[in-house]
Amino acid sequence: MSNEDIKLLIKTEYENGTSMSVLSKKYNIKLNTIKGWSYKEKWIKKKENTTTKRGTTSKKKKQPKKKVVFDKDFEIKEDIMRNLPKEQIIQKHSICERTYYKKRESVRMAMLERTEKMTDEIIADVYPNLKEMLMSMSKVKKNIIITTINKSKDGKANVKDLQALEKQFDIIKKMENELKKTGKLLTSYELLEIDKALTDEEIQLEKIETEKAKNRDDIKDENISITIKGV
Numbered sequence: 001m002s003n004e005d006i007k008l009l010i011k012t013e014y015e016n017g018t019s020m021s022v023l024s025k026k027y028n029i030k031l032n033t034i035k036g037w038s039y040k041e042k043w044i045k046k047k048e049n050t051t052t053k054r055g056t057t058s059k060k061k062k063q064p065k066k067k068v069v070f071d072k073d074f075e076i077k078e079d080i081m082r083n084l085p086k087e088q089i090i091q092k093h094s095i096c097e098r099t100y101y102k103k104r105e106s107v108r109m110a111m112l113e114r115t116e117k118m119t120d121e122i123i124a125d126v127y128p129n130l131k132e133m134l135m136s137m138s139k140v141k142k143n144i145i146i147t148t149i150n151k152s153k154d155g156k157a158n159v160k161d162l163q164a165l166e167k168q169f170d171i172i173k174k175m176e177n178e179l180k181k182t183g184k185l186l187t188s189y190e191l192l193e194i195d196k197a198l199t200d201e202e203i204q205l206e207k208i209e210t211e212k213a214k215n216r217d218d219i220k221d222e223n224i225s226i227t228i229k230g231v
Helices: 003-015 020-027 031-041 067-081 086-093 097-126 130-154 159-182 188-230
Strands: none
Touching: 003 020, 003 031, 003 097, 020 031, 020 067, 067 086, 067 097, 086 097, 086 188, 130 159
């Protein structure tokens, strides 16, 4: 797992309530380093998790260390990021499916955030004037529409002229749509479509896992049958 992946996992857990001191021990990262990341990237803690907050009781008793638990959590997430099969991860770490899915969602959110950050940086570098470009394209489309209307009114436009204007309009529109996608300017409908695609992908992966498990069971049954016949 790269340092950037670890950083995103720390950020996700911190913003969901885990204290920096706990995360420092869990991921073996210096506390000042985590504080620096938080200050530089303006991390926002959404809620306080009292079970992970470092503190003392009224008698100032030290909280027990949970290094073993932290190491296991780290290893599970690392295996998920390495795309190991679900059943292998569950057996390896002796966890239930519910725990597996919670860890996978945490990793997924961290990876999505990393992708978003990288995409934003690329857009800012390649298209610093994205808004102006889109405005210019809208004006060009407007002019094409006005020209088409005027020519149609005057009766001066022939079929070839109208087809040329239509082709020009389609090219500009296609380029505009590509820029919008690059700039992540999606409509509500497109966002719903993406969400549906992600859900379908999750279902498909589950079907594949189920089919693999079924095939393994079939092979075991065949081996047992062959052994009995041999005897």
